[in-house]
Amino acid sequence: MDLFIYAIVIIVTGGFLSSLSGRNAILPSVFAIGSNLFGAILVFILVFRHFAADQSFAGNYDLFLLSGPVTFRIDSLSAFFMIPCAILAPIGALFGRGYLSHSKERTNNHWFFYNLLVASMLSLFVAGNAILFLISWEFMTVAAFMLTLHDDRLSSSKNAAWLFFAASHLSTGFLFLFFAFLASKSGSFDFNSFSYTGLGSRSVLILFLLSLTGFGTKAGFFPFHVWLPEAHPAAPSHVSALMSGVMIKTGIYGLVRFWVPTSSVSEMIGWIFLVGGLISGLFAIINALACDEIKKVLAYSSVENAGIIFMALGAGMLAREWQMPTVSAFAFIGALLHVLNHAIFKGLLFMGAGSLLFACDTGKLDRLGGLMKRIPVAGTCFVIASMAISALPPFNGFISEFLIFSAGLRSIVSASQSVAFMSVILLCGLALIGGLVLICFTRIAGLVFLGETRSREVPEVVALPAGMKWSMIILALFCLGAALASPWIVSLSAESLLSRLSLSEQASELDSISRLLLKVNLFSLSLLVTVMIFYLIRKKVFSGGDRSDLPTWDCGFAKPDNRMQYSASSFSRPALELFSGVKAQEVKFSEIKAYYPVKERLKVEQGDGAMKYIISPPIRWLDRLLLPLRALQHGRLHSYIAYLAITLLALLIWKVGLS
Amino acid sequence: MKNMIFMLFVLLLAPIMPGIINKVKAFFAGKKGLPVMQLYFDIFRLLRKKSNYSKTTTWLTRIAPHSVFAATVFLCLLIPFAGKESVVSFNADFILAVYLLALVRFFLIMAAIDAGSSFEGMGASREAFYGALAEPAFFSGLLALIFATGNLGFSDVFNGVTPSLWLQYPAPLALVVCCWFIVLLVENSRIPFDDPNTHLELTMIHEVMILDYSGKDLAMLEYSAALKLTVFASLLVNLLLPWQFASSLMAAAVFTFGLLLLAVVIGVIESTFARLRLIQIPKVLLGSGALGIIALVIMLSGK
Numbered sequence: 001m002d003l004f005i006y007a008i009v010i011i012v013t014g015g016f017l018s019s020l021s022g023r024n025a026i027l028p029s030v031f032a033i034g035s036n037l038f039g040a041i042l043v044f045i046l047v048f049r050h051f052a053a054d055q056s057f058a059g060n061y062d063l064f065l066l067s068g069p070v071t072f073r074i075d076s077l078s079a080f081f082m083i084p085c086a087i088l089a090p091i092g093a094l095f096g097r098g099y100l101s102h103s104k105e106r107t108n109n110h111w112f113f114y115n116l117l118v119a120s121m122l123s124l125f126v127a128g129n130a131i132l133f134l135i136s137w138e139f140m141t142v143a144a145f146m147l148t149l150h151d152d153r154l155s156s157s158k159n160a161a162w163l164f165f166a167a168s169h170l171s172t173g174f175l176f177l178f179f180a181f182l183a184s185k186s187g188s189f190d191f192n193s194f195s196y197t198g199l200g201s202r203s204v205l206i207l208f209l210l211s212l213t214g215f216g217t218k219a220g221f222f223p224f225h226v227w228l229p230e231a232h233p234a235a236p237s238h239v240s241a242l243m244s245g246v247m248i249k250t251g252i253y254g255l256v257r258f259w260v261p262t263s264s265v266s267e268m269i270g271w272i273f274l275v276g277g278l279i280s281g282l283f284a285i286i287n288a289l290a291c292d293e294i295k296k297v298l299a300y301s302s303v304e305n306a307g308i309i310f311m312a313l314g315a316g317m318l319a320r321e322w323q324m325p326t327v328s329a330f331a332f333i334g335a336l337l338h339v340l341n342h343a344i345f346k347g348l349l350f351m352g353a354g355s356l357l358f359a360c361d362t363g364k365l366d367r368l369g370g371l372m373k374r375i376p377v378a379g380t381c382f383v384i385a386s387m388a389i390s391a392l393p394p395f396n397g398f399i400s401e402f403l404i405f406s407a408g409l410r411s412i413v414s415a416s417q418s419v420a421f422m423s424v425i426l427l428c429g430l431a432l433i434g435g436l437v438l439i440c441f442t443r444i445a446g447l448v449f450l451g452e453t454r455s456r457e458v459p460e461v462v463a464l465p466a467g468m469k470w471s472m473i474i475l476a477l478f479c480l481g482a483a484l485a486s487p488w489i490v491s492l493s494a495e496s497l498l499s500r501l502s503l504s505e506q507a508s509e510l511d512s513i514s515r516l517l518l519k520v521n522l523f524s525l526s527l528l529v530t531v532m533i534f535y536l537i538r539k540k541v542f543s544g545g546d547r548s549d550l551p552t553w554d555c556g557f558a559k560p561d562n563r564m565q566y567s568a569s570s571f572s573r574p575a576l577e578l579f580s581g582v583k584a585q586e587v588k589f590s591e592i593k594a595y596y597p598v599k600e601r602l603k604v605e606q607g608d609g610a611m612k613y614i615i616s617p618p619i620r621w622l623d624r625l626l627l628p629l630r631a632l633q634h635g636r637l638h639s640y641i642a643y644l645a646i647t648l649l650a651l652l653i654w655k656v657g658l659s
Numbered sequence: 660m661k662n663m664i665f666m667l668f669v670l671l672l673a674p675i676m677p678g679i680i681n682k683v684k685a686f687f688a689g690k691k692g693l694p695v696m697q698l699y700f701d702i703f704r705l706l707r708k709k710s711n712y713s714k715t716t717t718w719l720t721r722i723a724p725h726s727v728f729a730a731t732v733f734l735c736l737l738i739p740f741a742g743k744e745s746v747v748s749f750n751a752d753f754i755l756a757v758y759l760l761a762l763v764r765f766f767l768i769m770a771a772i773d774a775g776s777s778f779e780g781m782g783a784s785r786e787a788f789y790g791a792l793a794e795p796a797f798f799s800g801l802l803a804l805i806f807a808t809g810n811l812g813f814s815d816v817f818n819g820v821t822p823s824l825w826l827q828y829p830a831p832l833a834l835v836v837c838c839w840f841i842v843l844l845v846e847n848s849r850i851p852f853d854d855p856n857t858h859l860e861l862t863m864i865h866e867v868m869i870l871d872y873s874g875k876d877l878a879m880l881e882y883s884a885a886l887k888l889t890v891f892a893s894l895l896v897n898l899l900l901p902w903q904f905a906s907s908l909m910a911a912a913v914f915t916f917g918l919l920l921l922a923v924v925i926g927v928i929e930s931t932f933a934r935l936r937l938i939q940i941p942k943v944l945l946g947s948g949a950l951g952i953i954a955l956v957i958m959l960s961g962k
Contacts (some may be wrong), residue, residue: 435791451775566780
């Protein structure tokens with residue numbers, strides 16, 4: 001446990017040092033990278049010790065400001081959720097050093113808040129009581145808010161930060177209610193003393209809905225995801241990577257910790273997760289297809305991946321309630337591995353998008369193109385990450401989706417009607433989402449990095465600093481490495497993780513899961529090696545006389561123009577037309593009815609249907625309802641003093657009257 | 660060993676399938692038509708030629724034919740052919756097979772976009788879209804089959820499809836056959852979804868995506884397309900001809916007969932159907948997904 005405290009202290013101190021290191025150009029980022037790396041290594045040692053030696057750590061610390069003790073406790077869940085954070089934090093800092101190098105502003109405070117964000121997320125995962133949890137939650141929110149405001153001259157960035165702030169506090173409010181209720185029932189803020197026994201299933205369900213709103217807002221659960229596609233793109237790219245890769249997972253972590261272990265309404269929750277996850281996933285990926293800004297696409301895709309994780313968790317809970325432990329184990333392990341894998345490839349994707357912003361100063365899909373030749377490292381890494389997120393073998397995304405799909409296929413073997421219903425939702429839903437993800441990522445990877453540029457003049461491209469390149473290469477290797485390591489991760493951690501989710505699975509079953517993963521890995525790795533060897537032979541032996549100095553043939557079209565290439569909006573149009581009911585796009589234009597040409601406009605607006613139809617109306621209504629209260633706030637000091645006096649008097653009367 | 664030989668046999672046989680389809684189409688059109696072995700000649704001719712690349716293209720265009728070819732051959736390792744056993748099999752190998760197909764699609768799409776032309780971009784966009792809809796349809800048929808046989812791998816499932824299973828669930832299995840047949844037609848860009856003879860604007864999907872390939876690369880892509888068609892046809896043949904044979908020669912003969920017959924059926928459909936309007940295709944695909952689910956529902960309610 002001391003190791004963990006050291007890690008936190010190192011990271012926070014690193015943040016302070018970089019904020020104090022003045023105008024020096026190098027020191028702040030060196031402090032940030034060093035402290036994050038050091039902290040991450042300590043966390044890795046801790047996690048490894050936990051899983052290998054099956055040690056649990058706990059510690060109570062009295063902080064003089066708080067009335068009760070602050071409890072840190074590391075169990076398998078906290079240890080597992082810390083891994084993505086420990087991977088992304090140092091690599092993100094390395095990337096950020098390069099990324100911020102061309103901004104003229106000082107980066108001291110940026111690094112301070114970056115380290116604060118990392119430290120608060122780590123301590124959130126190990127919080128053993130509600131007080132520490134909420135404190136970390138708030139620190140995380142504030143740090144992320146400040147980081148989002150990095151480009152505070154842009155009004156879009158300010159708006160996004162505000163939306164994030166409002167959404168986060170709304171979610172914190174619900175969490176306060178949730179924790180307060182549980183604490184008042186048990187008389188302690190310690191998580192171990194919380195329990196739902198003795199509550200009617202209706203009040204348990206209400207508690208669940210409270211925490212679903214609270215945690216779900218962070219996790220991007222439909223329809224509470226609306227802040228996410230605004231805020232994640234506004235932050236600097238390495239911060240977006242951390243927000244999408246790790247911060248979303250804090251919401252999932254909360255729901256997993258409090259609701260996935262058995263309760264009286266587990267079946268109901270399972271259905272809510274499964275169907276809600278499907279809706280989140282489909283809705284988000286369709287919206288991602290409509291976006292024309294690369295980081296926004298990535299943010300929506302994070303919502304979609306959270307949806308997949310929720311679907312898997314829901315299927316696992318249902319299977320557990322229906323006494324199908326093997327199916328449940330597959331689904332739970334798949335969900336947890338997806339938490340890890342998503343952090344890796346989404347971090348890489350955001351860094352790739354950051355490279356675009358760095359090199360060309362724009363993320364607009366319809367203006368980019370042909371960048372593979374200009375920034376090859378970023379392009380290649382982005383293609384690898386796109387393959388990983390589209391769940392293509394041999395990369396890590398495939399492993400987790402393979403487990404989730406297997407859960408669905410296994411459940412159908414012994415199916416009753418509700419089981420079959422679950423399998424159909426899980427499998428057909430995942431397959432449809434998977435297909436749409438392939439459209440989405442061939443669209444952004446292909447149209448940004450391949451072909452020729454789509455703007456009229458060839459844009460200037462800035463070379464990437466080494467730090468950015470290396471951080472992307474490391475994460476790309478992680479995409480393959482996490483897949484290869486998956487059998488080992490399963491055999492090391494699955495047993496204690498599953499027992500934490502009230503599923504005691506036979507060790508032999510888990511063995512067979514990791515052997516299955518080994519087979520899959522062997523197969524896809526040999527495919528990779530075959531392609532490599534085959535390609536090398538072709539290149540060395542059979543490439544004599546090949547020419548690569550010709551224009552694109554294009555059916556013999558004589559004068560191809562760059563602007564004739566297929567564009568991002570045309571690429572996704574067929575799919576968007578089919579799903580036009582989701583209202584991802586609004587096209588405004590009136591048909592020309594006259595016989596002769598007249599001027600006409602076409603306006604395509606990208607908007608989030610959930611924001612427009614679900615979130616905004618009640619907020620507007622609340623706004624109208626509360627409008628009269630503004631009369632109380634008028635700026636006249638003497639009336640404010642009168643308010644104070646009235647309040648004090650009222651309190652006095654209440655107190656006296658009571659006694 | 661036996662399964663390996665069956666697989667090699669299919670690898671050799673694959674280019675004949677498009678040949679038969681074209682022969683049938685020529686017969687309907689009252690023409691003599693190309694020789695059945697035409698694709699073999701084409702591939703050998705192309706293999707002797709050199710490849711040209713546009714200067715727009717990157718490493719993706721160069722590596723794509725190799726990946727497509729290798730992934731399709733690796734896919735064959737998972738698919739049961741004449742002996743109803745595949746070379747490699749494990750639990751839930753379907754998923755790996757589906758994602759190998761997705762890998763093939765990924766590289767084809769990326770290579771098509773790489774050429775930087777609107778023709779190929781359009782083909783890529785449609786391929787991606789129809790692929791996204793075909794995947795759930797394939798899974799819905801698969802779910803019904805897994806439920807009917809209670810098995811979790813290609814080999815086990817097709818060993819489980821016996822004549823008695825057909826007698827037990829005639830309607831659901833027929834629905835699965837319909838569902839997968841539609842998936843076959845769309846995944847292999849056949850009429851009524853795409854016209855493989857043209858790469859003109861109205862029909863361009865697969866043919867237009869490989870427009871800028873030449874020489875050895877084109878040979879690999881043409882071969883992989885034929886092989887993919889054969890793989891899908893093999894799945895259907897294994898469903899439709901459920902008998903087991905003691906002698907492998909007999910099994911191979913019946914299997915080959917089934918494959919060739921299926922090629923004739925595809926040819927007849929191509930000759931007698933018009934290509935669908937593009938707007939109609941998603942409806943047909945979603946409908947085919949529904950067929951698999953209906954099959955499942957019928958079996959569940961009969962339980």
